[in-house]
Amino acid sequence: MDHVLSALQERLGTLFGDRLVVLAGGTRLSTRAGELHQLGARHTLVLSTDDHAPLHDSGVARWVTLGIAGGFVAVEQNRLTRLLTSPNRRVRQVLEDFDPAGEALVISTPYVHTPEFAGRPVLNARRPEWVELENKTTIDALWDELSAPRAPAVVLDLDFEGLWDATLELDRGAGVVWSGDGPAINGGANFVRRVRDRQEALDAFEVLRPKCDFVRVMPFLEGIPVSVHGIVFPDGTAVLRPIEMVVPRRAGQARFLYAGCASYYDPPTRIREEMRNLARRVGERLRETVDYRGTFTLDGIATADGFLPTEINTRYGGAMTCFEDALPQLPLALVQVALVAGHDLGVSSIEFEELLVNAADDYRQGTVGANVRAVNPTETVERPIVFTEWSCRFAHPEESPHGALRLRPSPLGARLELDFFADQLPPGRPVVALTVAAFALADQEWQTAMGPLEPAVPVEDEVAAAPVVELDAVTA
Structure with missing residues (x-):
């Protein structure tokens, strides 16, 4: 290529x-x-x-x-x-x-x-009509228009009793998720809360009421949060590979922790194809209706029932760094700029798709981290780490580490960052459980006070098919 x-x-x-x-x-x-x-x-x-x-x-x-x-x-x-x-x-x-x-x-x-x-x-x-498409509370109309399978959902204004009634109606036994939207910039699970009882509903309402205009209520979906990117060209939509959204759950709380993204995870083939097919339909619809150009993200959950979409973001998402690093000789962010500005890039969407998908399937990486308020370091500390199944410890001098854990100064206090070493990890599995283990180690050793976290759970056929891997066996 x-x-x-x-x-x-x-x-x-x-x-x-x-x-x-x-x-x-x-x-x-x-x-x-x-x-x-x-x-x-x-x-x-x-x-x-x-x-x-x-x-x-x-x-x-x-x-x-x-x-x-x-x-x-x-x-x-x-x-x-x-x-x-x-x-x-x-x-x-x-x-x-x-x-x-x-x-x-x-x-x-x-x-x-x-x-x-x-x-x-x-x-x-971005054009105003592109920005409007990010509204989490209106996106269900697009899924219905494209005949995309989705979870049931309702959108309501900030009326607590109405939201609570919808919660009782939609709860399948694992609670529901409230997603607020407008007018503030909404990302990183800021206005997303899991609601399992009336007290959690009251707490969520107090957070969302001053910040949001509407709230979408939908059942809590068990599975791995995933995203797939589409890039709209004049002749079609290039669709990339799935990316894991690393989103641990705060144990005993209604909040989620958005900890970044990673490309190590391979959803089952059927889910990968569901995601990519829907992303292509979304891209073509955006091009037809609002003359869209450039990158968008299609987010959802890889569940036992397949891929269920939750939102789109009509912009160059943070997970695009996975593709930038997979093909560093391509100035991908500048390709985005040129497309949005209406310039002809001289290549077809299919050629561009093949180039990026092949590169990203071969090269895996992730950008995982979280803000920390409990400590205020004045300098960066970094230690190599080793995973043993779902636990994590600092590596011994004679070991080949599986990654590195870093704590550095930040405007909010500190930033906790986790790097995975791709050649030391078994391919295909999600990294959210490894992230939970590494953050627990940071709490223990650096007093970061992230608190107890729980990983998202892969769909059942993945769990049944995946061999038990002793990560220590991977070390040299």
Whole structure:
């Protein structure tokens, strides 16, 4: 597929070559600046929401810290949106010094919907009709339109007794899930609660009432949370491989912990195909109805009854890093920018799909972590770890570790991060139980106070078919 890579790089070079580019917020900014440099960009201005500039080549990029890091995505994005809409005097001066003619191209975060920044076009700005599709409380109409199997659900306003009646009606014995939406940015399970009794319902209502306009109630679904990405091209939709959403449950609580994503898990073949087929139908429907372009995520649960969808996110999701790392020579985030901006990439959706799916099936990785408020470290500590089935301990010097556990400073206190070493893990199984074990070790050794966690449970045919694997046997 070298010709596909060459064609993509050539087309991206025509968009960014000899241009000034502003990266206004976002992640992996050093990587993005390097990719733009490789594509021939004249120079890049990085406006970072973080408080500290990394070491960088001043010939590649000028780095300016905005100092608006918020810890939470919603807080940081709201601050960035205000800055894009009404830049302060300092930012205007920085822009004037970098781009006095006002000709620079601007790339911002996947959430951005501001079409311009101080008169300069924001290439990846999302259209309002695309943003509206993320509403978790209205998505069931799309599943019905596409004849997609789904769990029963109702959408109600913030009326407690109505929500409680719906809970009693929909509970299949394991409780229900309340998902709130609007108007705040909603991600990372912030407005999602499991409800099994009236007290949990009251507690959930107090959280959702000041933040949300509506709540969707649906039965709790046992299984592995999974996501599949589609990328809408002018000629069709490229559909990628499933990604595990690592979402432990807080034992004895109604809350979930969103701990990131990983590509180690292989759902049963029937579920993989269900996910990919539905994602293709969703992508084509988005293209037909709202002229959608670029990446979207289709989220749901791999259950014993198959894949049951829960939501879509009409943006470049965080799990796309799994595909970036699988094919680092492809500037995937810039492909997203070009598609959203309406540029022809010179390759078909099928060629692009084959390129990325093959790479990601061969290369597995994950980005797993959680915010910690109980401790405030001043420096990063990292230790190699070993798993023995579902327990975790620090590795001995003579052992080959299965991963690394890290605690680093963060605006919220600390950030707990878990890296898996792909060549040391048995293929195909979810990593959520390993995450629970590693976080329990962090609680014990570093007093992170994550508290008791429980893993999601794979569907029954996976459990029955999976051999018992002694992870210690994998060590060298």
